[in-house]
Amino acid sequence: MNESSSDRIVAALREWVASAPAGARLPSTRSLVAQFEASPVTVQKALKALIDQGAIESRPGVGTFVRAARTARPNDYGWQTAALGSPQQHLPAASVALRAASNDVIALHSGYPDKELLPERLVRAAFARAARSEAALNRPPAAGMPELRSWFAAELANATPTGLAAPTASDVVIVPGSQSGLGSLFRSLVGAGRPLLIESPTYWGATLAAAQVGVQLVPIPSGPNGPDPADVERAFAQTGARAFYAQPNFANPNGAQWAPELADAVLRIVRENGAFLIEDDWAHDFGITTDPAPLAARDDGGHVVYIRSLTKSVAPSVRVAGLIARGPARERILADAQAHAMYVSGVLQTVALDVVTQPAWRTHLRSLRGQLASRRDLLVDAIEEHAPTTHLESIPSGGLNLWLRLPDDTDVAQLVRDCEAEGVRVAAGDDWFPAEPPGRYLRLNYSGADPGAFPDGARVIGKLLAG
Ligand SMILES: Cc1ncc(COP(=O)(O)O)c(C=O)c1O
Secondary structure, three states: OOOOOHHHHHHHHHHHHHHOOOOOEOOOHHHHHHHHOOOHHHHHHHHHHHHHOOOEEEEOOOEEEEOOOOOOOOOOOOHHHHHHOOOOOOOOOOOHHHOOOOOOOEEOOOOOOOHHHOOHHHHHHHHHHHHHOHHHOOOOOOOOOHHHHHHHHHHHHHOOOOOOOOOOHHHEEEEOOHHHHHHHHHHHHOOOOOEEEEEEOOOHHHHHHHHHHOOEEEEEEEEOOEEOHHHHHHHHHHHOOOEEEEOOOOOOOOOOOOOHHHHHHHHHHHHHOOOEEEEEOOOOOOEOOOOOOOHHHHOOOOOEEEEEEOOOOOOOOOOOEEEEOOOHHHHHHHHHHHHHHOOOOHHHHHHHHHHHOOHHHHHHHHHHHHHHHHHHHHHHHHHHHHOOOOEEOOOOOEOOEEEEEOOOOOOHHHHHHHHHHOOEEOEEHHHHOOOOOOOOEEEEEOOOOOHHHHHHHHHHHHHHHHO
């Protein structure tokens, strides 16, 4: 027989397997080589194809065997119903913002920036270096690598006015992303059944983390300029809350940035109430026409607990965030973070530190600012041109999102489904409200793939609203 192609061997063996009992042993590779007058590589290729098809299985060191035919019988998981019981709490579903983007849709929904906005070269080089470093095998300290903690502290120290004590590395805890940090903060600083003031609208993941902890949310209306301090003062007085979760810079979803006077007023109220302000500085690296001004830089009394994520600006794979807290609160937060995750992978911390300490990181941030500006403006223009019945309450000075008010009679869930059917993925604003939405909104993210398609996306939204 001439040298057989692997396809011929596959066909012949499949016939043999079909008539052999489950568990029957196949001839050795050497006998198959002889039988088919094929090279060992060709025989191996054929065997691999049959393994991939699930017809045979290889048990290393023992041999290759015919696999038992897969049964079509559905598994019975009914017993789990009794074992699980009913859930202690019904958590809200994760937002559409977490859905992956795909090439065949115009993605205006995503919460994480497209690859072209990431410092890809820096990240790849940092991973290569980290793989060769001790971090690839070692366990870092529970609070995080000292050098990375120093970096987070120094970033905030740079914004600290003279006369106030700047934070240091010993105030920092590294956590595996802000999402898990928010859970730790809500557990440590608020606790189940206790009230937490929260802006409305706010980041859906914060309401999810709060629901998981079981804290009681007290929504404070917040517009394009942030909340009204009188509302904050009243809510503290009425509820006895000891914490307020807020995003004073480029809030997700509405892009609000607090003016210095508002920041001062809220800080005063927080201090007077002996409370914490949990400041989520998620978009620190996404300033467009203004720079972020963290409130935490204006407080050295331990009232502001600050969290800054790198997962959006460095890379979604580098789930690293820095949490800065002063006083005994920090110990409590660290204990909680440790109970949940023990420590953050040293590889990820090393990569994060490597990227943000390269001179090219600053260059990247400067070019990112320009890219975000043109993407934002492109989407704003497209919406204004093609969806005239909608209203943008503000053009954000930073962040990644437009917060689009829709006509009051819009069925938002239906609009989102119709958009998806037309190849445009958008996020219903309802997810960003901790209570009933007071209006109809879409959150449109301008950091997704292919900004050239934004006008088409806006056209679809406008057409569906007009219809
Ligand atoms: C306001 C805000 N906080 C926190 C997070 C979560 O960040 P991380 O990716 O670090 O968990 C997000 C992500 O969308 C966010 O928008």
